[in-house]
Amino acid sequence: FVGAHKRGIYISRDGGETFKLDPSFNAIAGEEPLIMWLRAADDGVVYAATGAYILRHDANGWRDVTPPGKNKSLLTVAVFPGDSNLVVTNRGKTLFRSRDGGKTWQTPKVHHDRNKGWMKSFTYASSMSSMVFDPHHKQRVYVAECFGNWQTADVWADPVQFEHKYNGAEITLTLEMSTPRAVKGQNIAPLFTGVSDIRGFRHPNIHEVPPPYIMAPNDWSTYVNGLDFCEADPNYIYAAKSVHDGTARLLRSTNNGKSWHRVSNPYPDDKHAGSKVMVSATDPGRVVYLASNKLAPMFTTNGGKTWTKCKMADGSDMPFVYDKCSGYNFAAGHTSDRVDGMTFYAYSNSTKRQDDGPRGLFISRDGGATWTVNPTKLTGHNPHDSVSPPHMAAMHDKAGEVWLGIGGRGLWHSTDFGKTIQRVDHFQGSRPLGVAVGAADPDVKGTRATVYVYGIAEGDTEHALHLSKDAGKTWQKVPTRRRYNRLTAHLMSADRQTYGRVYLGTPGLGTWYVQTDRLID
Numbered sequence: 001f002v003g004a005h006k007r008g009i010y011i012s013r014d015g016g017e018t019f020k021l022d023p024s025f026n027a028i029a030g031e032e033p034l035i036m037w038l039r040a041a042d043d044g045v046v047y048a049a050t051g052a053y054i055l056r057h058d059a060n061g062w063r064d065v066t067p068p069g070k071n072k073s074l075l076t077v078a079v080f081p082g083d084s085n086l087v088v089t090n091r092g093k094t095l096f097r098s099r100d101g102g103k104t105w106q107t108p109k110v111h112h113d114r115n116k117g118w119m120k121s122f123t124y125a126s127s128m129s130s131m132v133f134d135p136h137h138k139q140r141v142y143v144a145e146c147f148g149n150w151q152t153a154d155v156w157a158d159p160v161q162f163e164h165k166y167n168g169a170e171i172t173l174t175l176e177m178s179t180p181r182a183v184k185g186q187n188i189a190p191l192f193t194g195v196s197d198i199r200g201f202r203h204p205n206i207h208e209v210p211p212p213y214i215m216a217p218n219d220w221s222t223y224v225n226g227l228d229f230c231e232a233d234p235n236y237i238y239a240a241k242s243v244h245d246g247t248a249r250l251l252r253s254t255n256n257g258k259s260w261h262r263v264s265n266p267y268p269d270d271k272h273a274g275s276k277v278m279v280s281a282t283d284p285g286r287v288v289y290l291a292s293n294k295l296a297p298m299f300t301t302n303g304g305k306t307w308t309k310c311k312m313a314d315g316s317d318m319p320f321v322y323d324k325c326s327g328y329n330f331a332a333g334h335t336s337d338r339v340d341g342m343t344f345y346a347y348s349n350s351t352k353r354q355d356d357g358p359r360g361l362f363i364s365r366d367g368g369a370t371w372t373v374n375p376t377k378l379t380g381h382n383p384h385d386s387v388s389p390p391h392m393a394a395m396h397d398k399a400g401e402v403w404l405g406i407g408g409r410g411l412w413h414s415t416d417f418g419k420t421i422q423r424v425d426h427f428q429g430s431r432p433l434g435v436a437v438g439a440a441d442p443d444v445k446g447t448r449a450t451v452y453v454y455g456i457a458e459g460d461t462e463h464a465l466h467l468s469k470d471a472g473k474t475w476q477k478v479p480t481r482r483r484y485n486r487l488t489a490h491l492m493s494a495d496r497q498t499y500g501r502v503y504l505g506t507p508g509l510g511t512w513y514v515q516t517d518r519l520i521d
Contacts, residue, residue: 001038001040001046001048001057002019003035003038003048004021004035005034005035006032006033006034007021007032007033008021008022008023008025008026008029008033008035009021009022009025009035009038009048010022022062024061024062025048025055025057025062027062028053028055028062028064029048029050029052029053029055030052033050033052033053034050034051034052035048035049035050036049036050036051036074036075036076037049037075037076037077037130039077039078039079039132040079040081041079041080041081041082041083041084042081042082042084043084044058045057045058045079045084045101047065047077047079047087047102048077049074049075049076049077049089050074051072051073051074051075052066052072052074053066053074054066054067054074054077054087054089054102056087056101056102058084058101063102065087065098065101065102065103066102067089067091067096067102067105067107068105069091069094073091073092074089074090074091075090075128075129076089076090076128076129076130076131077089077131078131078132078133078141079133080133080135080138081133081135082135082138083138084101085098085099085100085101086098086099086133086138087101087102088131088133088141088155089131090125090128090131090143092125093110093124093125094107095107095108095110095155095160097155097156099156108157108158108159108160109158109159109160110124110159110160110162111159111160111161111162112124112150112161112162112163113161113162113163113164124143124145124150124162125143125145127145127146128143128144128145129144129145129146130142130143130144131143131144139152139153139154139155139156139157140152140153140154140155141155142165143162147198148164149164149165150162150163150164150165151163151164151165164209172195172196172197172198172508172509172510172511173195173196173197173328173506173507173508174193174194174195174490174491174505174506174507174510174511175194175195175196175200175223175224175225175327175328175329175330175491175505176193176194176200176224176225176226176227176276176332176491176505177191177192177193177194177227177491177492177493177503177505177511178191178192178227178228178229178237178493179191179192179438179493179494179495179496179497179503180192180229180234180237180256180496180497181231181234181396181496181497182496182497183233183234183235186235186256187204187256188234188235188256188497189202189203189204189256189257190203190204190206190495190496190497190498190501191203191206191493191495191503191511192214192227192229192237192239192257193224193227193505193511194214194223194224194225194226194227194239195223195224195510196222196223196327196328197222197223198213198222199213199214199215199221199222199223199224199241200213200214200224200227200239201213201214202214202256202257202258206513214239214241214251214257214260215251215260216251216260216261216262217261217262218262219241219249219251219260219262220243221241221242221243221247221248221249222241222242222243222244222327223241223242223243223273223274223327224239224240224241225240225241225242225273225274225275225276225327225329226238226239226240226275226276226277226290227239227240227277228277228278228279228336229279230279230280230281230282230283230284231281231282231336231338231339231341231396232281232282232283232284232341233284234256235253235254235255235256236252236253236254236279236284237252237253237256237257237279238250238251238252238253238263238277238279238287239251239252239253239260239277240275240276240277240289242272242273242274242275242327243273243327244327245271246271246272246273246293246325247271247273248265248267248271248272248273248274248275248291248292249262249265250262250263250264250265250266250277250289250304251263252303252304254284263303263304263305264304264305264306264307266289266291266298266300266307267291267295267298270291270293270295271293271325272291272292272293272295272325273292273293273325273326273327273329274292274322274324274325274326274327274328274329275289275290275291275292275322275329276289276290276321276322276329276331276334277289277290278290278334278335278336278344278346278368279336280336280341280342280344280367281336281337281338281339281340281341281343282340282341282342283301283341283367284303285300285301285302285303286299286300286301286341286342286367286368287299287300287303287304287368288310288336288344288346288364288368289307290321290322290334290346291320291322292320292322292323292324292325292326292329293320293322293323293324293325294320294323295320296309296310296317296318296319296320297309297310297318297320297321297346297368298310299367299368299369301367308369310364310368310369310370310371311369311370311371312370312371312372312373313370313371313372318362318371319348319359320348321333321334321346321347321348321362330389330490330491330507331389331390332389332390332391332392332491332492333346333347333389333390333391333392333404333406334346334347334392335392335393335394335402336394337394337399337400337402337417338394338395338396338437339394339395339396339397339398339399339400340365340399340400340417341367342364342365342366342367343363343364343365343399343400343417344363344364344367344368345361345362345363345364345392345394345402345418346361346362346371347360347361347362347378347390347392347404347406348360348362359373360373360374360375360376360377360378361373361374361376361378361404361414361418361421362374363417363418363419365417374414374418374419374420374421376412376420376421378404378406378409378412378421388407388408388431388432388433388490389407389432389490389491390404390405390406390407391403391404391405391433391434391435391436391491391492392404392405392435393435393436393437393451393494394437395437395448395449395451395471396437396449396496397440397448397449398415398448398471399417400414400415400416400417400418401413401414401415401471402414402417402418403435403437403451403472404421404435405433405434405435405453405455406429406433407429407430407431407432407433408429408430408431409429410423410424410427410428410429410433411423411424411426411427411433411435411453411455412424413472424472425458426457426458426466426472426475427453427455427456427457427458427466428455428456428457428458428460430455430456430463432454432455432463432489432490433453433454433455434452434453434454434455434489434490434491434492434504435451435452435453435454435492436451436452436492436493436494436502436503437449437450437451437452437494438450438452438494438495438496438499438500438501438502439494439495439496439497439498439499439500440469440499441469441499441500441517442499444469447469447470448469448470448471449471450467450468450469450494450499450500451467451468451471451472452465452466452467452492452494452502452516453465453466453467453468453475454466454489454492454504457475457477460477462480464477464478464480465477465478465502465514465516466478467516476520478514478516478519478520479519479520489504489505489506489512490505490506490507491504491505491506492504492505493505495513499517500515500516500517500518501513501514501515501516502514502516
C-alpha cells in the first residue's frame with residue numbers, strides 16, 4: 001500500500017513490481033484525498049488517515065470507520081500490530097479509541113503530566129504528527145507533536161495519562177546564549193538559552209530538563225533573541241523577545257531568571273523582531289538596545305523607564321546595527337565590556353547597508369550615549385546568515401579587551417577598547433567562525449580567561465574547537481574524538497562557572513556542550 005498525495009492509494013499484489021490505483025478508496029475519501037498515515041496490523045488489515053476520514057482495509061475492501069464529529073483533523077492513526085481491532089486516532093486534543101476495528105469509538109478523558117520541566121498541558125496534541133503502539137504492549141502508545149514526544153502506559157484506561165518521555169531531545173533552534181558568572185552563596189544558573197517558538201530557558205543544571213520558559217505575566221512572545229546579564233550582579237538579566245508578527249518586547253529579571261517582568265519598549269509602535277540587548281558590567285539599570293528593522297540603537301540608565309537614542313560623536317543618530325525585522329536573528333556581534341561598565345561594542349555589517357554612513361566596529365565609552373567607529377574595514381557576511389553570523393566576546397579579567405569573529409574575514413582582537421583591532425593570523429576566514437570567553441583553568445596559576453574559537457586554523461581543512469589560556473599568544477586544538485565537529489554550530493558561548501565547558505547552538509538540533517578539558521590529553 002502506497003499513499004499518494006491528492007491521488008489516493010496504490011496497491012501492489014505482486015511484491016511491489018506493479019502498482020494500481022484503488023478507485024474504491026477514492027469512492028469514500030474523495031478525488032483528492034490527503035493521505036496522512038497508513039498503518040498495518042500483522043494480519044494484513046490496513047488503516048488510512050486522510051484528515052477527513054479514517055478508513056479500514058481488510059478482505060472485504062475499504063470501509064469508512066471515521067469517528068463521529070465534524071472537525072476534519074484526523075491526521076494520524078495507530079493500530080496494535082497483534083490485534084487489528086485495537087485502533088486509536090485523535091481529532092484536535094480529543095483521543096478516540098476502538099476495540100472493534102472502528103465500528104464504535106470511545107473518547108476517554110486525557111490527563112497530562114504538567115510538572116515535568118517546561119512543558120505545559122496546552123502543548124499536548126499541538127500539531128500532532130504521529131501515534132504508534134508499542135508492538136510488545138497493547139496498552140502503550142506514543143505520540144509525537146511539535147513540542148515533543150508523549151507516552152501513555154495504558155491507552156485503554158480512563159482517564160488516559162500522558163507523560164513526556166525525553167531528556168533533551170527537543171528539536172530547537174538556538175537564537176541566543178548567555179553564561180553568567182558564579183556568585184558565592186547564590187544559585188546563579190550557568191546557562192540561559194533563547195530559542196524560536198518556545199521562548200527560551202534558564203538552565204540551573206544542564207543535565208536536567210529545564211524549568212518553565214523565560215516568560216513574564218501576560219507575555220506570550222515566542223522568541224528570545226537577546227540575552228545579557230550584569231557582570232557585577234548576575235541576578236539582573238534582560239531578555240529581548242519577539243513574536244511572529246514582528247512585535248518585540250523586553251523583559252527583566254532581578255533574581256537570575258527565576259521570574260520575569262516586562263519593561264517599557266524603546267519602540268512600542270514599531271515592528272522590530274530579532275532585537276538584541278547589552279547590559280552594563282557595573283550598573284544593572286544601564287542597558288543598550290539594538291533594535292532591528294533599521295531602527296537606531298537606544299540606551300537607558302534607569303532599567304527601561306526612559307530611553308534615549310544613541311548618537312555618533314558628530315551628533316547624528318547611530319546607524320542601525322540590524323536591518324532585518326525577523327525573529328531569526330542569530331547575530332552575536334555585540335557585547336558589553338565585562339569590566340568597564342561604561343563601554344559597549346557593536347559590529348555593524350556593511351553588506352546590507354544602502355547609505356554612506358559609518359560601518360564596522362562601533363564603540364561607546366560613555367555608557368551607550370555616544371559612539372565612534374573603528375576605521376578598519378571589517379566587511380563580512382550577512383548578520384542574519386544562519387551559517388555564519390558574527391561573534392563578539394569580551395574578556396572578563398581585563399577591561400578593553402574584545403574578540404570579534406567574522407565569517408569569511410577571520411578572527412580579530414583588540415586590547416585598547418576597540419581603538420585598534422588586529423587580525424589573528426592563526427585562523428582562516430572560515431564560515432562559521434565563532435568565539436567565546438570562559439572560565440580560566442583553575443589548575444594553572446596565573447592563567448587568563450580561556451578564549452575558545454570554533455573555526456579552521458591555518459593549515460587545516462576542517463572546523464575544530466581551539467582554545468587559548470594566554471589571550472591568544474598560543475592556541476591548542478581540541479581533539480575531535482566527539483561529534484561536536486559535525487554540528488552546524490552557528491552560535492557559541494563558554495561557561496563562566498565550569499572550566500572547559502563550551503556551548504554550541506544549532507539551527508534545529510538544540511544546544512550542545514563540549515567538555516574540552518576531557519578531550520585534551
